[in-house]
Amino acid sequence: MTKKPAPPSGLRNGLKWRDGRPRWEPSPNNRACGFAGLDLRDHAGAWMDRGAATTAADGRTLWARIVREAMKDDDQGGRARAMLRAALDLLPPMPSEPVARRQRELVADLIESGRAVLEDREPDVSAALMRAPRTGAAMVEGYFADPQAMARVAAGTRRAYKTQSKKFIAKFGATRVDEITLPQLRSWYLDLQKTISTSTANLAIGAASAFFQWAMWQDPQWITVNPCKGIGREKAKGRRIFWTVAQELAFVPWCDANGYVDVADAATVCLWTGARQIDVTKATLSDLERPAWRYVPQKTERKGQEALPGLLEPVQRRVARRRAETQTGSVRHLNDPLFLWDQKKNRPHTSESIGDRFREARAAAVAAGDLAEDFLGKTLQDTRDTCVTRLAAADVSLERIANWGGWAVETAKDILRDHYLSLLEESALETAAQLRTWAVAQGLDLAA
Template sequence: MSSSHKIKHVAWRDGRPRFEPSPTLRKLGYKGEDLKVDGRWMTAGEALDWSNAFAKQLAGEKRKARMKTTGRHEPTPVPAAPALKHTYPVSQLFEDWLNVKINPEIADRAPRTVDDYRQKSKVFENHLPDVWTAEAEALTKPICKGLYNTLRQKAGIATAVGAMRILGIALQWAMDLGKFPEMHINPAHKLKMKTPPPRIRFATKQEMTVLVETADAMGAHEMGDMFTLAVWSGQRQGDRLEFQHAGREAGRLIFRQGKTKVIVSIPEAPELKKRFTAAQKRRQTAEVISPYVILNEEDWKPFKADRYRRRYEDIRRAAAKQLPSLKTLRDQDFRDTAVTWLAMADCTIPQICSITGHSFKTANDILKHYLALNPELADSAIAKLIIWYDKEETK
């Protein structure tokens, strides 16, 4: 545990708690001692319980009277660890909060969101195992601030912020249910955490061309189809993997999301039409019939997310040998690429949102970070202003 996790009378050495008396306490006869329970090191929560019990002992002692009687400073034993209450460690907190049988409201979240919550919770298990097993009720704001600072050093700002926010949500859920009657203020809220810098990345036309051509050269034509669908629709990876055909109508492609059954309708751009026509011919040759828009043509089954991610990385690495800038391009960047390309094509925010499904606020937030990187947009805007200004002059 980091030394930034302050518990009175307790020092941490390589994550192990030890009673370290102050000079004043040493004069009274106290000696340093490792803090253990049944032969094992105390967790952060147990150490906090011990500290509170020791503080009460100090307040109640009448050492001056004993010193007058004995005439000397007798070594005072370190108090035994207090009887432990029913344990509810941080690990159990997350397990209960993410369990739909215990917390039915978690089912209101999208499966991808719940998976993200679970991944963020594991940050504590991976980077702060002593906190993972510590009593959740023992957390205080100073301790949570220390956790944030430690995670920031170990895992980076974005990971630290994400993990602490999830901890705060889980704690609030438990507090609302009365699980922590002594916890009146959420210790993981209002930690004044630094906001992670935004990820500023979208693909250029050259990058997309090289990426798709590399996929085709590797025989992964369906991956090239997926990349093309991504930038021409602006849809999330999870939705693209589950898209099913729902028809064609007036030059539009109509898809149905696999789990939610939500209908998505987008114009059939020439690039998409070319890719999907070739894909249909491959299916006919393989005698495969499936409602899914894109299949993993290695086995002609719907893509599993982990398999798709591995294949993407293989193709991206191969493409980066030809165009090094592709080393930093993620599949998640395709969605922002769609928004940026549409803006560069002079589309309005409402037009962009009608295609990608973004909210106006989200689309604005994306463009706020990308506009500075696109002088073409500024050039286009000034050109329009000049035309308007000239018209006003002639009136």
């Protein structure tokens, strides 16, 4: 019968050896504090040799002693907590090198126990750190609770980030921030791209990048590198959709006749100015009673990029009607009245509420047979792109198109080149007619 090898002699600091399997066992005092034993395996999953196991056992014993002392309510505990706080503040992010990373993992539970001790003893620790120290959920909470961070982004961006943060928390909420890797984020991005859309995946990664940037700016830093860098985001394809003139001529009168005057107002101003619905909800009657409407789109507020569309008769008629309503209606406006008004709820429209009303009217108009079913694929967002195509069809220069809607010149050029001009049947027919004229002049018989 083969005799089992004797365990190494002179083991210390809770290191036990059973048939070649090293394990750290807590002392009675450490066990009373809730510290668990741990099998000592290396980064590849193999049992550690004596040297590595001794180092690991020494590390766990040291952290256990510091945390245990910090649990005391006497002066010695106060000094231990100060030492623990300093150690945690100086603790670098999780290493990426496998051996060093494994060494950290072997004491990770004790480090978390230490953080929990400090949270219980310090009620003025930030709410984000109190709830879950340096996890993805804590990072998101800390970001939205930071007034300086919120001042850097527009209200619309904050709302978008709030929405995307739910996806982030569902995936990474319980994971420590310094353990979230680029490959993990890349996998999440590809999954969102596949299951939802490229546009949503890009927005989610943009929100996550803002969260990680906030974590980098904390003192001490939560992380030293933003793991969203190099994610490989792909450009979302444009919708390639715009309203036809026939659809406008059918939908707007239908809305007026069927209790959706507010939707007709929004659609008309969006179609004839290229403004986004969020900007139309902010426009006052005085803004739209001028020959031209000068405003800074919410999307470009930080850049200060202005839009300056001229206001033609379709817009002017609707503004005049709305002005008459404010003068004869029961609601008295202390300030300059807003243009878009929700008559059903007797309050100004928001971007969300006018979007809901538009979708309701769109479905009703199609159900009534006044518009074809393909109109269900049109959105208020598409009116902005429609305005670009109309300006281009009217031979307006790129520079003036950009000034009209608050686009960058290159953006207007990309929109027209990549998405819209190629879809305009009128442009194609006009080009064909020019080609026919040239061919005839060259003596070519196209009928042959």
